Amino acid sequence: DVKVTQSSRYLVKRTGEKVFLECVQDMDHENMFWYRQDPGLGLRLIYFSYDVKMKEKGDIPEGYSVSREKKERFSLILESASTNQTSMYLCASSLLGSSWEKLFFGSGTQLSVL
Amino acid sequence: AQKITQTQPGMFVQEKEAVTLDCTYDTSDPSYGLFWYKQPSSGEMIFLIYQGSYDQQNATEGRYSLNFQKARKSANLVISASQLGDSAMYFCAMSFPNTGNQFYFGTGTSLTVIP
Numbered sequence: 192d193v194k195v196t197q198s199s200r201y202l203v204k205r206t207g208e209k210v211f212l213e214c215v216q217d218m219d220h221e222n223m224f225w226y227r228q229d230p231g232l233g234l235r236l237i238y239f240s241y242d243v244k245m246k247e248k249g250d251i252p253e254g255y256s257v258s259r260e261k262k263e264r265f266s267l268i269l270e271s272a273s274t275n276q277t278s279m280y281l282c283a284s285s286l287l288g289s290s291w292e293k294l295f296f297g298s299g300t301q302l303s304v305l
Numbered sequence: 306a307q308k309i310t311q312t313q314p315g316m317f318v319q320e321k322e323a324v325t326l327d328c329t330y331d332t333s334d335p336s337y338g339l340f341w342y343k344q345p346s347s348g349e350m351i352f353l354i355y356q357g358s359y360d361q362q363n364a365t366e367g368r369y370s371l372n373f374q375k376a377r378k379s380a381n382l383v384i385s386a387s388q389l390g391d392s393a394m395y396f397c398a399m400s401f402p403n404t405g406n407q408f409y410f411g412t413g414t415s416l417t418v419i420p
Binding site: 200222224226231232233234235236239249279281283285287291292293294295296297298299301 | 409411
């Protein structure tokens with residue numbers, strides 16, 4: 192069964208902490224994405240990557256960085272967590288196909304910054 | 306700019322009835338894909354159905370069908386014979402193959418199925 196795995200389902204951090212959210216996929220997908228989900232705002236793209244060591248900013252990259260050292264792993268980093276980064280974070284992956292490839296999602300990480 | 310709009314924050318439907326969830330989009334790109342995802346309370350996003358911009362026929366997947374009206378730029382999801390397990394958030398999304406398969410999502414519709 193194909194999977195996108197996010198390391199934590201729930202996470203509680205303090206303001207100013209450095210936070211790592213990890214995502215691993217076992218489908219050999221080229222594309223990986225980090226989204227943030229907030230009520231009434233839908234899913235907003237933070238960063239995406241279409242290859243190892245490659246990254247592209249999404250719509251809301253401020254306050255975040257990413258790392259993709261291996262094809263299967265895409266990490267989201269909050270350098271100094273703030274309360275306005277309390278949210279649900281969803282990782283997704285897809286093939287780099289010629290057609291429209293669907294996204295496969297992880298189960299999400301609910302991050303609370305206190 | 307690409308935009309997806311879902312104007313129904315919440316919907317209710319009686320069990321076994323059909324329901325339509327609205328989605329409109331805006332793009333000047335002629336080549337795009339339209340998707341619907343379901344998100345139950347567990348949080349995971351589940352792919353439901355897909356329609357390509359050049360597809361002539363409306364997509365169907367079991368009880369799900371996508372009412373694609375290209376001229377109106379709408380891609381409504383129709384769920385037939387609603388079940389209690391259909392209660393969830395539903396997201397409409399649009400993707401573009403020329404932008405690294407970037408997806409744009411609507412704000413979602415919360416569907417509640419009433420027994």
